[in-house]
Amino acid sequence: MAYVAIADRDHEQHLHDPQTFITKYIWSQDHKVIAIQYSLTAIFVGLVALVLSGMMRLQLAFPDVFSFIAPIEYYQFITMHGMIMVIYLLTALLLGGFGNYLIPLMCGSRDMVFPFMNMLSYWVYLLSVIILLASFFVPGGPTGAGWTLYPPQAITDGTPGAGWGIMLMLASLAVFIVAFTMGGLNYVTTVLQARCRGMTLMRMPLSVWGIFVATVLGLLAFPALFVSAVMMVFDSLLGTSFFMPAILDRGEQTAFDGGSPILFQHLFWFFGHPEVYIVALPAFGIVSDLISTHARKNIFGYRQMVWAIVVIGGLSFIVWAHHMYVSGMNPYFGFFFATTTLIIAVPTAIKVYNWVLTLWRGDIHLTVPMLFSIGFLFTFIHGGLTGLFLGNVVVDLPLSDTYFVVGHFHMVMGISPIMVVFAAIYHWFPKMTGRMFNQTLGKIHFWLTFLGAYSIYLPMHYLGILGVPRRYYSMGTTDFVPESAQAMNIGITYSAILVGVVQLVFLVNIAWSIFRGEKADPNPWKANSLEWQTPDTPPKHGNWGPDLPVVYRWAYDYNVPGAPEDFIPQNTPPDALHPAGRDHGKAH
Amino acid sequence: MSLLRKLTEKPWTTTGQLEELPDPYVIAANTKRTALFVFLGVVSSLFFLFVMAQHQREALPDWQPITALPSILGLNTLLLIGASLAMQYAKAAADGGNLAGLKRGFVAAGLLTAAFLVGQVIGWQQMTATGQVIQVNPANAFFFLLTGAHGLHLVGGLYVWARNSVRVLRGFGQDDADQARELRLSVELCTTYWHYLLLIWLVLLGLLLVT
Numbered sequence: 001m002a003y004v005a006i007a008d009r010d011h012e013q014h015l016h017d018p019q020t021f022i023t024k025y026i027w028s029q030d031h032k033v034i035a036i037q038y039s040l041t042a043i044f045v046g047l048v049a050l051v052l053s054g055m056m057r058l059q060l061a062f063p064d065v066f067s068f069i070a071p072i073e074y075y076q077f078i079t080m081h082g083m084i085m086v087i088y089l090l091t092a093l094l095l096g097g098f099g100n101y102l103i104p105l106m107c108g109s110r111d112m113v114f115p116f117m118n119m120l121s122y123w124v125y126l127l128s129v130i131i132l133l134a135s136f137f138v139p140g141g142p143t144g145a146g147w148t149l150y151p152p153q154a155i156t157d158g159t160p161g162a163g164w165g166i167m168l169m170l171a172s173l174a175v176f177i178v179a180f181t182m183g184g185l186n187y188v189t190t191v192l193q194a195r196c197r198g199m200t201l202m203r204m205p206l207s208v209w210g211i212f213v214a215t216v217l218g219l220l221a222f223p224a225l226f227v228s229a230v231m232m233v234f235d236s237l238l239g240t241s242f243f244m245p246a247i248l249d250r251g252e253q254t255a256f257d258g259g260s261p262i263l264f265q266h267l268f269w270f271f272g273h274p275e276v277y278i279v280a281l282p283a284f285g286i287v288s289d290l291i292s293t294h295a296r297k298n299i300f301g302y303r304q305m306v307w308a309i310v311v312i313g314g315l316s317f318i319v320w321a322h323h324m325y326v327s328g329m330n331p332y333f334g335f336f337f338a339t340t341t342l343i344i345a346v347p348t349a350i351k352v353y354n355w356v357l358t359l360w361r362g363d364i365h366l367t368v369p370m371l372f373s374i375g376f377l378f379t380f381i382h383g384g385l386t387g388l389f390l391g392n393v394v395v396d397l398p399l400s401d402t403y404f405v406v407g408h409f410h411m412v413m414g415i416s417p418i419m420v421v422f423a424a425i426y427h428w429f430p431k432m433t434g435r436m437f438n439q440t441l442g443k444i445h446f447w448l449t450f451l452g453a454y455s456i457y458l459p460m461h462y463l464g465i466l467g468v469p470r471r472y473y474s475m476g477t478t479d480f481v482p483e484s485a486q487a488m489n490i491g492i493t494y495s496a497i498l499v500g501v502v503q504l505v506f507l508v509n510i511a512w513s514i515f516r517g518e519k520a521d522p523n524p525w526k527a528n529s530l531e532w533q534t535p536d537t538p539p540k541h542g543n544w545g546p547d548l549p550v551v552y553r554w555a556y557d558y559n560v561p562g563a564p565e566d567f568i569p570q571n572t573p574p575d576a577l578h579p580a581g582r583d584h585g586k587a588h
Numbered sequence: 589m590s591l592l593r594k595l596t597e598k599p600w601t602t603t604g605q606l607e608e609l610p611d612p613y614v615i616a617a618n619t620k621r622t623a624l625f626v627f628l629g630v631v632s633s634l635f636f637l638f639v640m641a642q643h644q645r646e647a648l649p650d651w652q653p654i655t656a657l658p659s660i661l662g663l664n665t666l667l668l669i670g671a672s673l674a675m676q677y678a679k680a681a682a683d684g685g686n687l688a689g690l691k692r693g694f695v696a697a698g699l700l701t702a703a704f705l706v707g708q709v710i711g712w713q714q715m716t717a718t719g720q721v722i723q724v725n726p727a728n729a730f731f732f733l734l735t736g737a738h739g740l741h742l743v744g745g746l747y748v749w750a751r752n753s754v755r756v757l758r759g760f761g762q763d764d765a766d767q768a769r770e771l772r773l774s775v776e777l778c779t780t781y782w783h784y785l786l787l788i789w790l791v792l793l794g795l796l797l798v799t
Binding site: 040113152181189192197200201203219220221224238255258259265339515552554557564573 | 597609760
């Protein structure tokens with residue numbers, strides 16, 4: 001029986017087709033437009049967070065020089081920087097941006113399965129961003145409780161933004177979670193139900209696998225943040241004692257009694273740890289595809305890569321308490337979580353070996369996306385190895401709350417996913433816009449960002465081993481920290497400002513290339529996956545013209561012996577390659 | 589093909605192989621079913637975490653069980669069981685092409701659910717009338733939190749119910765197979781959701797009774 005996709009039925013197609021500028025670019029239900037809306041919003045709010053980090057660095061390098069950075073502002077900057085980067089930039093960009101753009105194109109679908117809900121997801125996300133940024137303008141300013149928002153201090157007077165700020169933060173998070181759930185239902189259902197003919201689960205590009213599993217993690221983990229946000233709002237506004245213990249506030253007994261701050265920590269990290277992988281897994285998937293494409297070689301161990309993504313996703317739910325070793329937990333409890341944490345190193349190492357083995361004897365093209373992908377391998381291995389230190393209870397105890405931790409997590413979930421984000425933007429830019437970016441500017445952007453990021457975070461590990469505590473507004477007189485630590489802090493700040501400014505090169509390159517870039521070939525990297533095989537570049541609404549693609553092979557047929565070119569797109573039937581029917585025994 | 593076989597496919601050995609896709613209606617129906625099951629997964633995670641939070645909070649020394657649960661909860665539970673049964677009846681009627689039965693069951697399910705929600709609000713009033721407000725003790729706080737969260741999910745269900753009941757009351761022509769099929773699917777999805785929320789309510793009620 002001939003297969004007619006749901007969106008191919010005439011009447012539905014007409015319903016969805018955008019008619020005016022507003023339905024095409026503003027209230028758009030097209031996954032590609034929504035993806036770009038998500039990405040631009042996330043990048044905008046990410047730039048705000050970048051500026052905040054620059055101000056923190058200025059204070060750390062030159063204490064008491066900048067009068068507009070008092071301790072209150074410093075804590076507000078820390079909090080907003082962390083929360084924005086983790087949730088409103090990385091989660092939104094990797095899932096809302098790349099998830100939206102890539103899933104339908106890579107799976108051979110016309111669009112997400114519920115386009116209206118998908119549109120709603122973006123607008124609700126935008127609302128959450130507006131609520132978040134509004135907290136800069138309310139009495140008391142944004143919350144300064146640290147991005148983990150630990151009670152009791154988050155909602156106790158004396159903490160910056162303990163009134164309006166924290167409420168707006170919690171409201172914004174709740175709204176974000178609603179937005180994510182609407183998007184996530186779409187991503188998961190589209191992957192499971194709307195793949196084109198021939199696209200079996202194991203023929204999907206690893207990008208889709210990474211985004212898919214990350215979305216499942218998000219759908220199961222974000223409720224933990226939601227629960228903790230709701231309960232904290234209850235504590236603050238209704239006077240319940242879920243998290244708030246009996247506490248003296250300036251000598252007066254508050255009405256709170258018996259609540260457990262540790263309960264909040266459990267809930268927060270039950271979300272917080274999977275969140276690391278919500279960001280990492282899409283990056284893992286995307287970087288696998290990029291390395292394979294730009295090394296002109298099939299990904300080494302495709303099935304291991306898929307299973308590793310799934311296993312990492314599963315394990316990420318049973319390691320959360322490794323963020324709480326210093327909370328006074330039972331040592332056996334700590335032992336359990338240290339064990340599960342270190343077990344994650346196994347599937348993760350499989351992935352790293354497979355990336356390296358894909359490069360091994362590949363035909364490596366040092367394009368801009370490839371440079372960023374290889375950069376990711378360095379930063380990720382680096383951040384992963386310091387994770388082994390911190391995963392062990394006895395090593396974590398002295399290093400906890402020092403700059404070692406700051407160095408570790410920025411390397412592993414800050415710089416590494418950002419490397420992939422840049423790689424992915426450069427890789428798919430020709431498809432999204434139909435134009436090529438400037439390669440030289442791209443390479444300058446890469447080298448300065450990569451080396452600059454190293455010179456920010458590598459010294460932080462050393463500061464941490466010296467015992468320099470994180471979160472301090474200024475060190476004051478601290479005997480065990482030598483003078484030289486301050487010199488290093490100044491160096492780090494210079495690097496941070498350099499890296500921040502270098503991002504202008506990226507922004508200028510992108511902005512200029514959208515309008516003035518050279519016209520791009522529809523498949524400039526000679527890649528196999530379906531998004532490069534669309535009839536139009538950039539793809540039109542509905543993606544595929546009159547007929548959906550049919551998939552005959554996986555996405556990694558690079559340099560197949562006997563093939564006329566060094567790549568075979570997924571929708572190439574075996575007969576098309578070898579009209580006489582000689583396909584080296586591969587066709588059935 | 590079983591899931592295990594799907595996940596152990598060696599994609600580099602199956603080049604050129606194609607499988608027939610099912611009928612588009614089957615795909616459309618499975619898409620909605622999948623989305624509902626994924627959403628129920630999110631709901632499960634939410635309530636699981638609420639319950640785990642209560643479980644942890646209970647272990648602390650200041651915990652005291654609720655002194656007297658509102659007496660109306662028993663009646664409310666019966667109403668919700670009734671709603672679930674009515675939904676099941678509507679689904680059976682829809683499957684059998686019995687439009688009158690479908691209308692009866694579907695409308696009854698919504699009304700019983702609305703009655704349940706009114707009953708829950710009365711339950712809250714009973715609690716507060718006896719001074720058992722939310723701040724008094726953590727068990728009360730969890731009572732209001734859990735019943736509130738469950739109620740909001742039913743309100744969401746009622747929104748979908750209201751949209752569908754317009755279509756149910758309008759009915760479908762004898763030979764409009766498409767419409768009948770879509771309506772049947774909507775009723776099926778509502779039934780799944782109602783049963784699941786009943787299950788969650790029974791778990792929550794059990795928890796309220798034992799602590």
